[in-house]
Amino acid sequence: MPKIVDHEKRKxxxxxATWKVIVDEGIENAxxxxxxxxxxxxxxxxxxxxxxxTELLHFxxxxxxxxxxxxxKRRKISKDQxxxxxxxxxxxxxxxxxxxxxxxxxxxxxxxxxxxxxxxLRELSNKVxxxxxxGFENVVQALKLLNIxxxxxxxxxxxxxxxxxxxxxxxxxxxxPEQFTHDKMIETLKYHLQSLCK
Amino acid sequence: MPKIVDHEKRKxxxxxATWKVIVDEGIENAxxxxxxxxxxxxxxxxxxxxxxxTELLHFxxxxxxxxxxxxxKRRKISKDQxxxxxxxxxxxxxxxxxxxxxxxxxxxxxxxxxxxxxxxLRELSNKVxxxxxxGFENVVQALKLLNIxxxxxxxxxxxxxxxxxxxxxxxxxxxxPEQFTHDKMIETLKYHLQSLCK
Numbered sequence: 001m002p003k004i005v006d007h008e009k010r011k012x013x014x015x016x017a018t019w020k021v022i023v024d025e026g027i028e029n030a031x032x033x034x035x036x037x038x039x040x041x042x043x044x045x046x047x048x049x050x051x052x053x054t055e056l057l058h059f060x061x062x063x064x065x066x067x068x069x070x071x072x073k074r075r076k077i078s079k080d081q082x083x084x085x086x087x088x089x090x091x092x093x094x095x096x097x098x099x100x101x102x103x104x105x106x107x108x109x110x111x112x113x114x115x116x117x118x119x120x121l122r123e124l125s126n127k128v129x130x131x132x133x134x135g136f137e138n139v140v141q142a143l144k145l146l147n148i149x150x151x152x153x154x155x156x157x158x159x160x161x162x163x164x165x166x167x168x169x170x171x172x173x174x175x176x177p178e179q180f181t182h183d184k185m186i187e188t189l190k191y192h193l194q195s196l197c198k
Numbered sequence: 199m200p201k202i203v204d205h206e207k208r209k210x211x212x213x214x215a216t217w218k219v220i221v222d223e224g225i226e227n228a229x230x231x232x233x234x235x236x237x238x239x240x241x242x243x244x245x246x247x248x249x250x251x252t253e254l255l256h257f258x259x260x261x262x263x264x265x266x267x268x269x270x271k272r273r274k275i276s277k278d279q280x281x282x283x284x285x286x287x288x289x290x291x292x293x294x295x296x297x298x299x300x301x302x303x304x305x306x307x308x309x310x311x312x313x314x315x316x317x318x319l320r321e322l323s324n325k326v327x328x329x330x331x332x333g334f335e336n337v338v339q340a341l342k343l344l345n346i347x348x349x350x351x352x353x354x355x356x357x358x359x360x361x362x363x364x365x366x367x368x369x370x371x372x373x374x375p376e377q378f379t380h381d382k383m384i385e386t387l388k389y390h391l392q393s394l395c396k
Contacts, residue, residue, distance in 0.1 A: 026315035028226025106314050113311035115373055116304050117224035122373075129374045160367070160378070160386040165359060168366030175313055175320075176327045180358070188358040 011049050014039050015060040019107045022060075027110040032056065054120050061111045061121065064104050065128040068094055072135060082146060087139050088193055091162075094132070095170050095185060105174050136163045140196075148197045158196060165192055209247050212237050213258040217305045220258075225308040230254065252318050259309045259319065262302050263326040266292055270333060280344060285337050286391055289360075292330070293368050293383060303368050334361045338394075346395045356394060363390055 017039040021030045032053050036046040050056035071093050077086070096102040115125045137159045143149040169188060172180040215237040219228045230251050234244040248254035269291050275284070294300040313323045335357045341347040367386060370378040 024315070026226075026312060028224075109314065110311045112369065112373055113308045114224060116307065117222070126374055126377060129370065129377055133377070154389060157386050157389045160382060161363060161390055164364075164366030164370060164386065165362045166366065167369060168362030168364065169358070171310065171365060171369070172327065172362060175310055176324055179324060179327055179331070184358060188355050188362065191352060191355045192359055 007049070011059060012063065014041075014046065014049055014056070015063045018056060018060040019064070019103060022110050023103055023106045027057075027114055030057070054118070057111070057114070058121060058124055060107070061124055061128075064107050064111075065131060067104065069131060069135075079145065082142050084143070084146070084148065084193065084197065087142055088190060091136075091139060091166060091189060091193070092186065094135075094166055095189070096174050097182065097186075102174065105170050109171065109174065133159065133163055136166070143193075143196060150196060150198055153196060162192070165189070205247070209257060210261065212239075212244065212247055212254070213261045216254060216258040217262070217301060220308050221301055221304050225255075225312055228255070252316070255309070255312070256319060256322055258305070259322055259326075262305050262309075263329065265302065267329060267333075277343065280340050282341070282344070282346060282391065282395065285340055286388060289334075289337060289364060289387060289391070290384065292333075292364060293387070294372050295380065295384070300372065303372050307369065307372065331357065331361055334364070341391075341394060348394060348396055351394060360390070363387070 014035065018030060018035050021035050021038050025034070030053075032046060032050075033043055035056065036043045039046070046056075050059065072090060075086075075090055075093070093101075096105040111121065112125065115121045139162065140149070140155050140158050144155065149155075166189070169180070169185050173182065173185045212233065216228060216233050219233050219236050223232070228251075230244060230248075231241055233254065234241045237244070244254075248257065270288060273284075273288055273291070291299075294303040309319065310323065313319045337360065338347070338353050338356050342353065347353075364387070367378070367383050371380065371383045
């Protein structure tokens with residue numbers, strides 16, 4: 001069914017153009033008209049793929065988290081190959097460590113601010129929060145499987161803590177890259193994960 | 199000089215109205231016209247206080263951080279009265295623990311997203327980052343003064359970590375209050391601070 005594939009591919013192209021408009025001009029300027037222009041479509045043609053701006057933003061936001069989750073899934077390896085190093089790299093995948101990830105995070109931050117005033121986006125934001133939280137739970141559980149996590153730790157609270165540290169650092173680096181540099185971010189992450197280990 | 203006082207007071211009233219517009223309708227709708235309407239002024243009268251939307255947003259954003267810093271300063275006590283409990287409460291002051299603090303954080307998140315595309319706001323954002331970072335450094339130093347902090351910790355990295363955890367948790371609670379509840383936020387903060395202590 002090439003037509004359906006094309007339709008989906010085109011939607012992804014439009015979502016990527018949406019990210020670009022959001023990053024370059026701010027989410028308040030991400031109008032249907034501007035996004036159509038950015039992908040060389042008429043407003044009418046764009047409406048064929050997305051009937052409203054909300055639907056378009058919803059899809060674009062969903063694509064950011066899908067990409068992150070896809071990247072993490074691609075890293076799946078057998079249990080006996082898991083190491084602290086491997087988990088560290090996995091967590092880094094959700095930090096703004098390069099231009100691609102920075103763009104994703106910028107789009108995410110713009111969306112997050114919009115979630116506060118747009119209840120339709122909130123549901124998706126909650127779903128992504130849950131997915132990410134599950135990812136951090138997997139990391140903590142893997143440390144346990146490896147039998148390197150300190151016995152006295154409260155694993156539920158460790159998941160909250162890891163999730164908060166990662167998102168907090170991501171925002172600090174994104175907004176203050178000169179003060180909270182890439183190297184400081186990675187060093188702090190390593191320090192945190194090591195502090196959980198025996 | 200009552201006139202100057204009135205001028206400053208009026209500016210603060212306008213900034214507070216700006217917060218309300220941002221929280222209720224999103225920063226993309228925080229136009230000069232809408233803010234003027236919200237404080238019962240004409241656009242011309244508002245321009246008497248702020249010559250541009252950027253200047254108005256800059257002042258409103260600055261006021262959020264001033265309020266937070268003021269609150270923290272009011273808590274100053276003598277060295278021998280400082281305790282882990284006192285520091286815990288101090289850190290809670292920058293978390294969205296009640297409606298007032300939630301509103302501040304919401305304004306802050308909206309501004310943060312705008313900082314990415316507005317270089318004029320970036321400078322202020324960097325200043326606030328530094329001020330807050332200094333605040334967290336004070337907390338870590340106080341734990342050292344109390345002689346309750348674990349000897350093996352790297353204090354610089356602990357400041358990064360505490361700052362990231364607090365901001366990460368604030369955003370998680372703000373966007374996902376049902377999943378990451380107020381109680382979980384406070385419990386995780388206590389857990390973190392306790393984990394630094396002997």
